[in-house]
Amino acid sequence: MAWLRVIRLSPLALLLSGCLSAPPIQLDPPIPDHWRNSGSDATAQAAPKASWWKAFKDARLDTIVEKALRENLEVGAATERLLAARLLDRHSIDPYLPNLHVRTDDAIDPDASASFFVAGFDSMWEFGLFGKRDSAKRVARAQLDAATVGVEGARVSLIAEVVRNWIELRSAQHKEAILTRIRDTEVERLRLLRIRQTNALSSGAEISAVETELAQTDADLTEPRQTINTAMQRLAMLIGSNTPDPSWLDPGEQPSLGAIRLESVPADLLRSRPEIAKAEANALRAAGEWGLSRAQMYPFIGVRAGIQWSTKITSDRPSPSRAVVAIGPVIDIPLFDWGDRVANAHAQGYELKAALLEYRQSVLVGVAEVETALGDLEQLERRVEAMQRTVQSAARMAEISEKRAELGVDSPLDGEDQRIASDRRELDLLDSRAQHSLAFVALNKALGGADALASEDPR
Numbered sequence: 001m002a003w004l005r006v007i008r009l010s011p012l013a014l015l016l017s018g019c020l021s022a023p024p025i026q027l028d029p030p031i032p033d034h035w036r037n038s039g040s041d042a043t044a045q046a047a048p049k050a051s052w053w054k055a056f057k058d059a060r061l062d063t064i065v066e067k068a069l070r071e072n073l074e075v076g077a078a079t080e081r082l083l084a085a086r087l088l089d090r091h092s093i094d095p096y097l098p099n100l101h102v103r104t105d106d107a108i109d110p111d112a113s114a115s116f117f118v119a120g121f122d123s124m125w126e127f128g129l130f131g132k133r134d135s136a137k138r139v140a141r142a143q144l145d146a147a148t149v150g151v152e153g154a155r156v157s158l159i160a161e162v163v164r165n166w167i168e169l170r171s172a173q174h175k176e177a178i179l180t181r182i183r184d185t186e187v188e189r190l191r192l193l194r195i196r197q198t199n200a201l202s203s204g205a206e207i208s209a210v211e212t213e214l215a216q217t218d219a220d221l222t223e224p225r226q227t228i229n230t231a232m233q234r235l236a237m238l239i240g241s242n243t244p245d246p247s248w249l250d251p252g253e254q255p256s257l258g259a260i261r262l263e264s265v266p267a268d269l270l271r272s273r274p275e276i277a278k279a280e281a282n283a284l285r286a287a288g289e290w291g292l293s294r295a296q297m298y299p300f301i302g303v304r305a306g307i308q309w310s311t312k313i314t315s316d317r318p319s320p321s322r323a324v325v326a327i328g329p330v331i332d333i334p335l336f337d338w339g340d341r342v343a344n345a346h347a348q349g350y351e352l353k354a355a356l357l358e359y360r361q362s363v364l365v366g367v368a369e370v371e372t373a374l375g376d377l378e379q380l381e382r383r384v385e386a387m388q389r390t391v392q393s394a395a396r397m398a399e400i401s402e403k404r405a406e407l408g409v410d411s412p413l414d415g416e417d418q419r420i421a422s423d424r425r426e427l428d429l430l431d432s433r434a435q436h437s438l439a440f441v442a443l444n445k446a447l448g449g450a451d452a453l454a455s456e457d458p459r
Contacts, residue, residue, distance in 0.1 A: 025287045025356065027280060029363045031266045037374035038262045052444045053163045056255040056437070060248075061166050064235065068162050069155065071240040078147070078154040085140075085147035092140030096128030098303075120308030124330070130298040135291030142285030149281060153274030156449035162238050163255075163441050169231035170254045171434040172224035175427060179221050182423045186214045189416045256433045257440055262374070264447055269366045272448030279355070279362035286355035290348040297341045300332035366446065373443035380436040387429040394422040 053065055069075065105118045128136070190210045232244035269276055305327035334341060398418040 025283060025352070027283065027356065027359055029270055029276075030360055030367075031269065031363060032367060033266070035262060035264075035266060035371065035374060037371050037378065052449065053159060055257060055440070056163075058166075058253075058255055060252060061163065061255065064166060064239065065159055065162050068158055068239045072154075072158050072238055073240050075151065075154045075158055076240075078150040082144075082147040082151050085144040089140045089144040092137045093128070093133055095136070096126055096133045098123055098125040115313050116310045117313050118308055118310045120306055120324075122304075122306040124302060124304050126300065126302040129301055130295040131291045132295035135288045135295065138288030138291065139285055140288075142281045142288060145281035145284065146278060149274050149277040152449075153278065156274055156445060158238060159449060160441050160445040162235065164438060165231045165234045165238070167255050167434055167437045167441070168227055169235070169248065170252060171430060172227035172231065173249070173251070174254050174430055176221060176224040176228070178423050178427050178430065179217060179224065182420055183214065183217045183221065185416050185420050185423070186210060186217060189420075190214060192416070254430065254433060255437050257437060266367060266370075269363065269370070269448065273366045273446070274448055276359070276362045276366055276448075279359040283352070283355040283359045286348070286352040290345070290352045293341070293345040293348040297334065297345060299334070300330070302330045304328065304330045369446040370443065373439060373446050377436070377439045377443055380432065380439050384429070384432045384436050387425070387432045391422070391425045391429050394418075394425040398422040 054062060101122045103118075103120060103122055106115065127133075190207065193207050193210055228249075232248060235248065236242060236244040264272075271277070307323060307325045309323050398415070398421070401418040402415045404415075
């Protein structure tokens, strides 16, 4: 008869499971049709790869990025969390499958006339109706998605930090070299002025002015050296080491870009930007938790089965062991709880609405960051082009002044002044190229690390 009750309950369970299921959610991301600051020569293509840093064509940088991806501790920790979430996702519906327990207990008659030892097997199967099972799967899937995004987000941030610090390191090395050259020129100027002073051709004020400039250059040299030390230590940390690689100090070109074109469309943000994917996972989890809270307002329906053996262990007349088999439906209908379950369901509904709004906000933030980075990149590219012209002009002026000094038309001091002016313009170009490269890094990070930009003809 117990099996008959279970058979009769099954169609009812199937019917009730269709009455309430996990509700769908509408994300509705506010994505524009095109990038406003993409430029007229942009192309709308997909960006499937994630190796944008290779646009710098720097073999050493490629090696450091690959090493960091292998050995960075934050990426490693995120990967371990992903493995944990993946394991839990595979077992998300286990609570709604039949389980089996073995139990033992001591029982005493109410009149304390006998004591029993009870042992047996107990099985419980909750059907997970009213969307409970689907919602549990949704929560586990959201946790897996969030862990996956955690790995991707850690990788995107890691690559951006490695490239940024490498650009700062190389730029600081070149800046130190130029400032050292300027300092040497100022030392030569000071020597020439002191010779002129002995011949009463130069005043003490001129010498004091050059000494002030020399002292200022000495002070300026501390800034790139500090940047070099900081960038070296950060790069070491990013590759999971406490000691920088001395080979990073070997001479090398400053990372710079050629002409670039956009190869991404706004919709790519939805699959490439970790912040958006994380907000989507949060919305999915909120939907699952809402479904679970709604399911709590409906009856608990399941099947319980068990077999137990009891043995009288203390009595005047011992009795043999007896076995009892039981199977039947389990129904728990909530009747009155002061509105706790209803309030919890409504609260989770508000949390879901908040998660959906946060998802839309994350899309807007992503679009804004990309548009801002695109605008910065375009303006900095123009600045680099303008600074190149000034450097070329200053170099020609220095060359002319040097020839005039050789011919005795101008003083050697004029040539030294022009060389310093040319080097100053070179410093401005160096800073502009560094800012342009860093804007490229910021844009690719805003795009989630996809190959949204391609570099052509690197300088």
